[in-house]
Amino acid sequence: MGFAIDWSGALTGQPRIWLLCGLAVTLAITLVAGAIATVLAVILTALRLSPVAPVRGATRALVSLVRNTPLLIQLMVWYFVGFGLLPMGVKAWMTGDHPWAVLPGNVSVCAPEFAASAWGVGLFIGVFLSEELRAGLNAVAPGQREAAASQGLGAWDTLTAILLPQALRNAYQPVVGQYLNLMKLTSITCSIGLAEITYQARHIESFNSHAFEAFAAGTLLYLALGLVLERILTTGRQA
Amino acid sequence: MATPPVIEFRDVHKSFGALEVIRGITLGIDRGSVVVVCGPSGSGKSTLIRMVNRLETPTRGEILVDGVSSTHAGAEALRRLRTGVGFVFQQFNLYPHMSARQNVTLALRKVLGQTQAEADAVADEVLDQVGLADKASSLPGQLSGGQQQRVAIARALATRPDLLLFDEPTSALDPEMIGEVLSVIRQLSHHGITLVVVTHEMGFARTVADRILFLDQGRIEEDAPPEAFFEAARSPRARQFLSQILSPLHTAGD
8 A cells, every 4th residue: 555645634524623623722822822921021021120139030040940941841730730739719610611711622711721831831932032022122222221210210111111112123033933933832732632733633643544634734724824923923024 | 598509419429339430529509500511531520410310329428409319319209309300311312212202202191190192282392492393203213313312302301390411412413413402402591490511512611601610530620600711710620621622623522
């Protein structure tokens, strides 16, 4: 028996539905983890600039820890340990029925798989984003802080209205790169059972052995998502 | 002695590491006066005015602004004090990602809590005052150096301060733009605001200042009205400085 390609094994019937469900979940996890990463990046950047030395030190330690350990391990920790440490009531609520929270493929955004994935990927990329922003901040002219101080602006207003917008402009391309990384890294969340694109491709492989077709289709879905995301993030910006 | 001085230096010292840049200055500046601070590079002129709103903190002594110690003010009191003191920088330090109008309105909204409409009305007024009403929507990068500095002056004026500090406002400008900035400052001198201007523009000092302070090595070497300073400076250092800076071979800047 030779190797023959049969796209119908991945693109028709139930496998096609699985892949489309996976696409919806990948899209959802990318959006939620992206929001978490953005908020954490701003908070971490603010903490890195804190006048209190122990706060800066603790933040630096957290950044080192997250940056220098594998995302796969971190996801396992959040899923198996982090979820287990939550109060009983919260755990019961997350695993309960929430019709409003159900994505295609019967994936609940309240479920521990989705929550641990969103938090894990969000924190991981949030840390990298905060490092990009810090590099961008270092390139902001020192006179900007002085101008803000001379006008009586407080630390938070100075950071959010004056420093971060300029830092973001300085570090724009690396920041876009981190958001694209975030989208691609969501593929690892299949390891804790989140039914996104990669999970569904493996599912098809075990269902009908059309591994090549299933993973090729999955790859093209990531590529399409990446191209769209890149286009959205760089619209109106010179390359 | 009728009214208390708007700025009062009390035996102020400032060191950067081992380098002592201000060596004991005691001084009062009267409300509504126009004071020019001059002196050779490294004499401590910029440090002197940067300590008034605590962009630098004195190592010893203290500075009172309207009777309030800026040196020992807490965070809230310092913010309040700073809104009453406009500061204009040598390098303009406009916010490059904001239009001229937004540069002016930012502190009005964030610090004084004005609405966008209130702040915009103030912005139009102060931009008009510096002759840039038509540039309100321009980004700093689209303006000439002289225009940028005038926007910076408008920004400093927005909170209606009693006191404006200028740190070499024309030193970063091309020569043909110095005049427009000096004429804006000159016009402010008629409005009763206290102006303290660090500058090398001796023509400006002669015609606009009420009082000239000459600094050398962190001390005030001369403190005189302009006629007395230019015609009869007492200290040899001041006479030497004047002969250098007024010579036709002297070029702008330093």
